[in-house]
Amino acid sequence: MPVAVIDLGTNTFHLLIAELNDNSFKEIYRERKFIKLGEHSSDFIGPQAFQRGLDAIKEFCEVCKNYKVNEIYAIGTAMLRNAINSRSFLEAVSISMGIQIQVINGLEEARLIFKGVQTAGLLSDKKDLLMDIGGGSVEFIFCDNKNAEWFESIDIGVSILKHRFPVKNIFSPKDILKLENYLDYKLEPIYDKAYGMEHLNLIGISGTFDVIRDHFLREKKITEYSEFILLPEEVKAFCEEIIPLSIEAKIKHPSIPDSRADLISY
Numbered sequence: 001m002p003v004a005v006i007d008l009g010t011n012t013f014h015l016l017i018a019e020l021n022d023n024s025f026k027e028i029y030r031e032r033k034f035i036k037l038g039e040h041s042s043d044f045i046g047p048q049a050f051q052r053g054l055d056a057i058k059e060f061c062e063v064c065k066n067y068k069v070n071e072i073y074a075i076g077t078a079m080l081r082n083a084i085n086s087r088s089f090l091e092a093v094s095i096s097m098g099i100q101i102q103v104i105n106g107l108e109e110a111r112l113i114f115k116g117v118q119t120a121g122l123l124s125d126k127k128d129l130l131m132d133i134g135g136g137s138v139e140f141i142f143c144d145n146k147n148a149e150w151f152e153s154i155d156i157g158v159s160i161l162k163h164r165f166p167v168k169n170i171f172s173p174k175d176i177l178k179l180e181n182y183l184d185y186k187l188e189p190i191y192d193k194a195y196g197m198e199h200l201n202l203i204g205i206s207g208t209f210d211v212i213r214d215h216f217l218r219e220k221k222i223t224e225y226s227e228f229i230l231l232p233e234e235v236k237a238f239c240e241e242i243i244p245l246s247i248e249a250k251i252k253h254p255s256i257p258d259s260r261a262d263l264i265s266y
Contacts, residue, residue, distance in 0.1 A: 001070035010038045010079035010135025034259045037079040038159035076103040078136020106153025110139040114148040132205040135159035161266040215255035
């Protein structure tokens with residue numbers, strides 16, 4: 001019988017349905033919904049976001065029913081860790097749908113990210129740095145293809161940054177400098193850990209990295225998807241191109257989905 005996992009993130013809810021076979025699995029169905037639980041604030045789920053979340057889980061449950069799913073595992077991350085009304089959300093899901101959401105801490109989230117990337121066979125024999133940019137937190141994992149050496153979860157997700165450094169439409173140079181200084185301060189443990197490491201591969205996980213990947217697939221005219229390596233200066237140039245754009249210009253940009261236009265610069 002198939003099983004389902006629902007990942008309840010700060011911005012995005014994911015559903016994955018798979019058949020388990022010993023130590024492997026076969027994917028049957030995958031869906032993503034942009035919910036933006038952190039739309040109202042970084043520590044309170046607003047009423048509209050609250051309802052969007054419930055509606056999405058209800059729809060996921062219908063999909064699971066159609067696929068005759070035997071078990072549903074629901075995992076909550078940063079917003080459900082931090083919101084003062086997260087318990088109300090958890091209880092509403094439990095009462096209306098019979099699903100018990102397990103809220104995990106940042107280090108457990110990082111551990112699961114490592115296990116997922118390891119299972120996918122994306123790790124090298126050398127040192128890799130995994131980075132998962134979420135809405136509420138960003139996870140960093142230093143690892144090789146066998147072991148995770150060091151985990152860190154920092155509350156600098158795109159939704160958190162948007163509320164801390166609000167910009168109505170266009171980032172000014174002053175806005176960018178303030179944000180960069182804050183990130184340098186918050187990322188000091190990562191800089192310290194990476195200092196002196198040579199040939200460190202950064203493996204990006206999450207929707208932000210999907211945007212970067214898809215942009216360069218188009219720019220490099222790669223019609224059939226394959227793994228490829230981007231140089232830091234390439235990514236930096238793309239970021240410098242899009243960060244100063246207005247929201248309207250971001251929406252029109254061929255590489256930026258409408259759903260990410262208000263958050264991509266963070």
